[in-house]
Amino acid sequence: xxxxxxxxxxxxxxxxxxxxxxxxxxxxxxxxxxxxxxxxxxxxxxxxxxxxxxxxxxxxxxxxxxxxxxxxxxxxxxxxxxxxxxxxxxxxxxxxxxxxxxxxxxxxxxxxxxxxxxxxxxxxxxxxxxxxxxxxxxxxxxxxxxxxxxxxxxxxxxxxxxxxxxxxxxxxxxxxxxxxxxxxxxxxxxxxxxxxxxxxxxxxxxxxxxxxxxxxxxxxxxxxxxxxxxxxxxxxxxxxxxxxxxxxxxxxxxxxxxxxxxxxxxxxxxxxxxxxxxxxxxxxxxxxxxxxxxxxxxxxxxxxxxxxxxxxxxxxxxxxxxxxxxxxxxxxxxxxxxxxxxxxx
Amino acid sequence: xxxxxxxxxxxxxxxxxxxxxxxxxxxxxxxxxxxxxxxxxxxxxxxxxxxxxxxxxxxxxxxxxxxxxxxxxxxxxxxxxxxxxxxxxxxxxxxxxxxxxxxxxxxxxxxxxxxxxxxxxxxxxxxxxxxxxxxxxxxxxxxxxxxxxxxxxxxxxxxxxxxxxxxxxxxxxxxxxxxxxxxxxxxxxxxxxxxxxxxxxxxxxxxxxxxxxxxxxxxxxxxxxxxxxxxxxxxxxxxxxxxxxxxxxxxxxxxxxxxxxxxxxxxxxxxxxxxxxxxxxxxxxxxxxxxxxxxxx
Numbered sequence: 001x002x003x004x005x006x007x008x009x010x011x012x013x014x015x016x017x018x019x020x021x022x023x024x025x026x027x028x029x030x031x032x033x034x035x036x037x038x039x040x041x042x043x044x045x046x047x048x049x050x051x052x053x054x055x056x057x058x059x060x061x062x063x064x065x066x067x068x069x070x071x072x073x074x075x076x077x078x079x080x081x082x083x084x085x086x087x088x089x090x091x092x093x094x095x096x097x098x099x100x101x102x103x104x105x106x107x108x109x110x111x112x113x114x115x116x117x118x119x120x121x122x123x124x125x126x127x128x129x130x131x132x133x134x135x136x137x138x139x140x141x142x143x144x145x146x147x148x149x150x151x152x153x154x155x156x157x158x159x160x161x162x163x164x165x166x167x168x169x170x171x172x173x174x175x176x177x178x179x180x181x182x183x184x185x186x187x188x189x190x191x192x193x194x195x196x197x198x199x200x201x202x203x204x205x206x207x208x209x210x211x212x213x214x215x216x217x218x219x220x221x222x223x224x225x226x227x228x229x230x231x232x233x234x235x236x237x238x239x240x241x242x243x244x245x246x247x248x249x250x251x252x253x254x255x256x257x258x259x260x261x262x263x264x265x266x267x268x269x270x271x272x273x274x275x276x277x278x279x280x281x282x283x284x285x286x287x288x289x290x291x292x293x294x295x296x297x298x299x300x301x302x303x304x305x306x307x308x309x310x311x312x313x314x315x316x317x318x319x320x321x322x323x324x325x326x327x328x329x330x331x332x333x334x335x336x337x338x339x340x341x342x343x344x345x
Numbered sequence: 346x347x348x349x350x351x352x353x354x355x356x357x358x359x360x361x362x363x364x365x366x367x368x369x370x371x372x373x374x375x376x377x378x379x380x381x382x383x384x385x386x387x388x389x390x391x392x393x394x395x396x397x398x399x400x401x402x403x404x405x406x407x408x409x410x411x412x413x414x415x416x417x418x419x420x421x422x423x424x425x426x427x428x429x430x431x432x433x434x435x436x437x438x439x440x441x442x443x444x445x446x447x448x449x450x451x452x453x454x455x456x457x458x459x460x461x462x463x464x465x466x467x468x469x470x471x472x473x474x475x476x477x478x479x480x481x482x483x484x485x486x487x488x489x490x491x492x493x494x495x496x497x498x499x500x501x502x503x504x505x506x507x508x509x510x511x512x513x514x515x516x517x518x519x520x521x522x523x524x525x526x527x528x529x530x531x532x533x534x535x536x537x538x539x540x541x542x543x544x545x546x547x548x549x550x551x552x553x554x555x556x557x558x559x560x561x562x563x564x565x566x567x568x569x570x571x572x573x574x575x576x577x578x579x580x581x582x583x584x585x586x587x588x589x590x591x592x593x594x595x596x597x598x599x600x601x602x603x604x605x606x607x608x609x610x611x612x613x614x615x616x617x618x619x620x621x622x623x624x625x626x627x628x629x630x631x632x633x634x635x636x637x638x639x640x641x642x
Contacts, residue, residue, distance in 0.1 A: 069542050097544035110535035114367055114557035120536075123553065124543035155363025170539075177543060 005047070006082045012044035013181055013213050014068070014100075019077035021063055025286065036285045037063040039237035040077070042312070045181065050207070050214040052228030052245065054221060054260065056282055060237040061217045065185040068215065069102045081181075098128060101174035105186035107166035111158035117143065117169050118154035124177040135176075142172040146202060164195035168202065175210065183215045188223065200227060221264045225249060230318070233257045236285055236293045239312060243319030253321035256294045292324065304331040371561075374637040381633035384626040391623055395442040404433030406440045406593055418611055426612040428598065429605055434612060438619055441593035444505070445623070448587065448594070449575030452509055456516030457567045463517070464524025465559060469532055469551055479525055485518040494577050498586040508587040512577055516570055523566045527559045561638050569631035572624030579620055595620050 019041050022034035038060045045051050055061050066072050068079070070086065070093055081099065084091035101124075104110040111120055121139035126132060140150035146168040158166055167187065174182055184203070188196045200223065207214060218224050224231060225245055232242040233256065241254040252258045259278045278297060283289050289296050295305035305324060312320040313327045324332040365373070375381045394401070418426045426434050467478035485493065497511030531537065532555070540550045579596020581587035588594040590601070595616040602613035 066538075071538055071541060094544045097542055100542075102539070102542050104535040104539065106535055110539050112536040112540075112554050112558070115554075116363065123540060123545070127540075127543050127545040127549060152362055157364055157367070160364055173539065 006084070009047050011047070011083055012080075013047045013082055014045040015080040016041060016043050016045075016068070017078045017080065018042060019064075019067055019079070020075045021067055021072065022075055033286050036237050036288055038067060038074075039285075039288070041234075041237075041239050043232055043239060043242060045213060045215060046230075048211065048213055049229040050216055050227050052224035052231040053215060053217040053234060054219065054224050054231060055234035056260075057219065058236075058282060058285065059234040060285075061219075061234055062185055063237075064234070065102065065183050065215070065217055068183055069100060070096065071102075098177045099179050100181045100183065101177060101179040102183040102185060103167070103170050103174050103187040105190055107163050107170055107190065108158060110170050111166060111173075113158050116155050116157060117148075117161070118150070120158075120169065121173045121176050124173065128177060138176060139172070142176055143169070145175075145206070146172045147198075148172075162195075164191055164199060167191060167199055171199075171202070171206070175206065179212070181213045181215065183217070185217045186219070187216075189218060189220065196223070203227070221260065233260065236282055236288050238293060239320075239322065240294065241319075241321040241323075242312070243316065243321075247316060247319055251316070253315045253319070253326050254294075254323045255298050255300055255325075257321075259297075292322075300325060300332075300334065302332055371634075371637045375633065378633055378637065381630060381637070384629045384633070387622065387626045388630065391442055391446060391626075394439055395446045398440060398443055402436040402439055404436040406432055406436040407591060417609060426609065426615075428602055428612070434615060437593040437598060438595070438615060441595050441598060441616070441619070442623075444588055444592060444594040445575060445578070445596070445620070448505070448508065448512070448578035448582075449571050449623070449627075452512035452516055452578075453567050453570045453574050455509075455513040456520045456570070457563065459513070460517040460520025461524045461560075461563050461567075464521040464526075464563070465528045465551060465555065467521070468525040468528025468559075469547065469555060471529070471532065475525070475529075479522070482518040482521045482525075485514070486522060490515050490519075490573065490577060491580060494581060495584065495586065498581050503586050503589065505588055508578060508581045511581075512574055515577065516567075516574065519570065520563065520567055524559065524563050527562045528555060531555055531558045562635075565631050565635045565638065568634065569628055571627040571631075575620060575624050575627075 019038055021038040022036050024032060024034050026032060041060075041064065043051075053061050053064065063072070067074050070079075079086040081091055081096060086096045087093055111117075115123075118136055118139040121142055122132075122135035125135040125138055130138070140154050143150045143153055148165060148168055153161070153165070153169075158169075161169065167190075170187075187203075188199050191199060203214070204227070206212060214227070216224065216227050228245045230243065231245050231248045233240050233248075233254065235256050241248065241252065241257045243253075248257065249261065252261055263278060280297065283293070283296055289306070291304075291306040291308050292298070292301075292310050295301040298305065308324060308331060310322045310324045310327055310330065312322045315321050315326050324330040325334040326336065328336045375385075428434050428437065463478060463482065467475045467482075470478075488496075494511050494515045497514050498508055501507035501511060537550060537554055540554045545553075575595075578587055579594070579599065582594050582596035583600040588597050590597060598616040599613075599620070602609075602616065605613045
């Protein structure tokens with residue numbers, strides 16, 4: 001397509017800068033505190049890639065998705081879409097929402113039970129001024145593209161469809177306004193494994209045919225690996241590692257990423273892990289640990305980790321990790337020496 | 346807007362299969378429910394009676410006669426007897442359906458629109474707007490309906506119009522609360538988020554996505570209020586705050602006939618029986634509608 005491409009292929013499609021979202025909670029005795037759901041994250045989404053986002057529940061994945069979609073307003077930070085600030089005069093929110101769409105996890109809850117499938121899909125275009133008749137035509141065309149025969153499914157209601165069929169409708173609905181970026185928030189997590197595979201392949205086909213860019217959020221590492229070009233790992237509202245998918249799987253730098261990877265169920269029963277690499281729940285995002293937020297569960301934690309906060313540090317091509325062990329001269333016993341880094345750079 | 350990927354397909358030859366809509370399914374279920382059909386028939390008959398009114402009366406509801414006072418049921422020429430002024434009770438009951446139904450239904454219709462709008466807006470807006478609206482509503486809700494109706498009517502003065510206004514004011518907070526709670530539930534569904542993500546404004550979302558899902562429950566609740574409204578209206582008339590004599594209205598008739606309860610107990614109970622039949626019919630209809638709508642919602 002490329003018709004709306006402004007900065008060329010090298011220009012990131014979406015640039016996220018110091019995005020922060022804190023939710024206020026009322027504590028006991030009226031003491032006010034905040035949940036640091038997303039606490040200053042920076043990342044880019046390149047044109048045409050699939051960025052996988054992984055992490056435990058409560059790490060801020062879904063809040064990030066909702067912030068990217070601007071369903072909730074961020075407290076501070078900035079979203080830059082193809083060099084235009086989101087919400088600025090160049091790219092008002094309404095126009096941004098035509099370019100970014102989202103598929104939710106719950107396929108049933110995300111379809112209005114009183115609308116037929118074609119009406120649900122046609123809603124987006126009609127909001128943006130496409131005539132009713134044309135919107136419905138487009139809806140039927142899209143239902144066909146996601147593998148649902150329009151003559152059979154256009155007039156159906158959500159409760160008459162299976163989970164996989166409903167999620168296909170949700171994908172069609174997201175595509176109806178012709179977006180460039182699609183955020184898939186656990187979009188296949190609730191589906192049967194066989195159906196999940198079909199929907200994943202559909203997503204891959206659609207991406208190629210329509211020149212889409214995906215942000216794919218999931219807790220299923222196998223699925224993320226299958227779909228993603230790059231993977232971003234989140235822990236307690238922060239990014240701990242981001243890098244190309246294969247490299248991240250082959251040479252994870254952050255201890256948390258390594259723990260996540262080793263917790264993946266192996267496809268080979270002889271390689272199964274008997275020990276859980278991560279014990280306990282993540283600490284509360286209301287009162288996150290000082291320094292490196294992972295130090296309370298990290299096998300390599302040292303005194304310095306509770307004091308000094310690691311920043312994302314380049315460890316390979318497009319591969320960043322936020323750990324004192326990869327940061328030269330950070331004070332951790334395993335930190336690389338400064339000399340080594342100079343050579344690398 | 347450029348939507349080149351979405352080239353309209355060639356005109357479909359096969360017709361689109363469509364499922365019955367939600368409301369046609371609900372009415373299909375009501376049609377198969379004998380109790381619902383029975384009470385609907387009763388209500389229809391009452392409404393028909395009210396509409397046809399004077400043209401079908403067997404006697405004159407206003408002619409008094411001191412010699413024919415308090416005749417029993419089945420007296421020649423007076424099928425249901427006469428009241429304390431010798432007027433034909435059957436005619437008065439039939440004509441009374443007009444005012445009684447009017448007083449029962451009108452405030453509820455007003456409250457449906459006013460309270461529904463307040464509740465949907467409060468529920469969809471959420472946050473401090475919701476708190477402001479709903480706490481204001483709660484102030485009125487805290488009073489018992491009867492007291493509130495009497496207070497408003499007393500302040501506004503007797504008369505049918507003032508009774509209608511005070512009854513509407515009594516029901517608006519009740520409808521608003523129901524509307525607010527269903528809207529709040531619907532608002533948190535993902536399809537509302539998806540609609541917002543499509544770039545639709547709040548009014549568009551309320552119109553196209555919210556109303557279809559909340560009007561049903563609000564409608565059922567207000568249908569149930571019709572009986573309450575009739576009873577309250579009768580009560581106001583009974584106290585002399587609603588309809589004034591000689592207009593026939595069931596509550597007022599019940600009031601004036603009450604003095605004859607020892608001489609003609611059956612006759613004096615008839616207006617009360619009409620109130621009972623009408624209000625229970627509306628109540629049962631609301632209940633049956635609720636269960637017909639409850640399935641998969």
